[in-house]
Amino acid sequence: MPKISKILLLGVSVVLVLVVFLGANSSGVSAASEPQEGAYRQINVYSEVLRHIQTDYVEEPNIPEVTNGALRGLLESLDADSSYLSPEDYKTYKANKGGTAQVGINVSKRYGYATVVSVIPGSPADKANLNDGDIIEAINGKDTRDLSLVVIRLMLEGQPGSQLSLSVIRPRRATPEKIDLTRVATAIPPVAETLYENSTILYLKPEQLDHEHVQQIEAKLKAMPKAGNRKVLLDLRDVAAGDMGEATRLANFFLKTGTIAMLEGQKVAKQTFTADPSKTVNATAPLVVLVNRGTAGSGELVAAALLENHRADLVGEKTFGEGAQQKTFELGDGSALILSVAKYESPSGKKLQDDGVMPGVLVASNIDDGGPAEDESAPTTEAQPAPAPKQGVSIDDQLNKGLELLKNKAA
Numbered sequence: 001m002p003k004i005s006k007i008l009l010l011g012v013s014v015v016l017v018l019v020v021f022l023g024a025n026s027s028g029v030s031a032a033s034e035p036q037e038g039a040y041r042q043i044n045v046y047s048e049v050l051r052h053i054q055t056d057y058v059e060e061p062n063i064p065e066v067t068n069g070a071l072r073g074l075l076e077s078l079d080a081d082s083s084y085l086s087p088e089d090y091k092t093y094k095a096n097k098g099g100t101a102q103v104g105i106n107v108s109k110r111y112g113y114a115t116v117v118s119v120i121p122g123s124p125a126d127k128a129n130l131n132d133g134d135i136i137e138a139i140n141g142k143d144t145r146d147l148s149l150v151v152i153r154l155m156l157e158g159q160p161g162s163q164l165s166l167s168v169i170r171p172r173r174a175t176p177e178k179i180d181l182t183r184v185a186t187a188i189p190p191v192a193e194t195l196y197e198n199s200t201i202l203y204l205k206p207e208q209l210d211h212e213h214v215q216q217i218e219a220k221l222k223a224m225p226k227a228g229n230r231k232v233l234l235d236l237r238d239v240a241a242g243d244m245g246e247a248t249r250l251a252n253f254f255l256k257t258g259t260i261a262m263l264e265g266q267k268v269a270k271q272t273f274t275a276d277p278s279k280t281v282n283a284t285a286p287l288v289v290l291v292n293r294g295t296a297g298s299g300e301l302v303a304a305a306l307l308e309n310h311r312a313d314l315v316g317e318k319t320f321g322e323g324a325q326q327k328t329f330e331l332g333d334g335s336a337l338i339l340s341v342a343k344y345e346s347p348s349g350k351k352l353q354d355d356g357v358m359p360g361v362l363v364a365s366n367i368d369d370g371g372p373a374e375d376e377s378a379p380t381t382e383a384q385p386a387p388a389p390k391q392g393v394s395i396d397d398q399l400n401k402g403l404e405l406l407k408n409k410a411a
Helices: 003-022 033-056 063-076 087-095 149-156 211-222 244-254 298-308 397-407
Strands: 083-085 105-110 113-119 135-139 163-169 177-182 192-196 201-205 231-235 259-264 271-274 287-291 313-316 324-330 336-345
Touching: 063 083, 063 336, 083 087, 083 149, 087 149, 105 149, 135 149, 201 211, 201 397, 211 244, 231 397, 244 259, 244 298, 259 298, 287 298, 287 397, 298 313, 313 397
Parallel strands: 201 231, 231 287, 287 313
Antiparallel strands: 083 336, 105 113, 113 135, 135 163, 163 177, 192 201, 259 271, 259 336, 324 336
16 A cells, blocks of 8 residues: 555544544534634644654554554543444454353453453452452453453453463562463352341442342342341442442432432433432431442442432542443444443532542551562562462451441441
């Protein structure tokens, strides 16, 4: 292909994404003319950059790879959930029917790399001692910096019994660790229930907030004896998966009035989700909610609603920061954009994706981060030893603080 054609190809690709991103169409152009003009003025800068890449780079660049990288970077500069899918990737994405085996981790992107948000208890990832905040540098040898979040999540799935190789960077470890996992059909545990303080505190721990688990919480709350379990400790640590509608329903169990959340975007009319008294289960029992850096999305929506409505004390760490609604835009060459078109907001208007949720009572997690820091002067070998099984934490400071707060509250 002639050089001028390659330059035009890349230029047209960038323009195409800008057109979709800015929503350039006949309706609303005048209202947004100034920001659009500013964006399109950048086309001259892009053209100049492309010319230098094509004529001055050390070697003739691979234009399709440069184009894909530019488009992927453009989308990821917005947020972790916005992705560009090449025609091949989008074809794989559409063919994915779900229900395949996994290794038990929820992932997002931070610092350009895939990042572990939370780990499902008892899963292969849990047994391999993967923790919240671990960076996945590569999946099956492919650098996650060069993969969109959608593709990363697809790569983690596979047939039961199939192998998955991860290169993981742990906190306080300088050298990536190779971990081989076997995909399994991971079953999500039911809501855990424990009674504390002579059965006066009901502890509930869901692993995700889908319809089934929220239904289980509702049943347990309704079964609380009026003269017995009069306080509730809701553990939303590492709750990252689930449905925002179900999260709204869960928050409503504890709220009789007030705003639960809001959803708004540039072209998405603002929606306000308010508490429905007819769906309230227990609006008076003293309530404490536990959160950590693995609390994301649906878990954050519940935590923010209960905190800002002054319904619960929040104990733990600042949450991960996720909560956007995506829309898919198919492009003419068979590729696609998955674009965040609206973001969920707390009752006070804070965007969950941007701000996360800060608990009123900060208590650091004492989770095992993979052991002591490496001695970088020590010799290393290519083969890494198998990670030791995750040890149970004998003292849970966050849980103990939550119980302490509840003990001091009058039922």
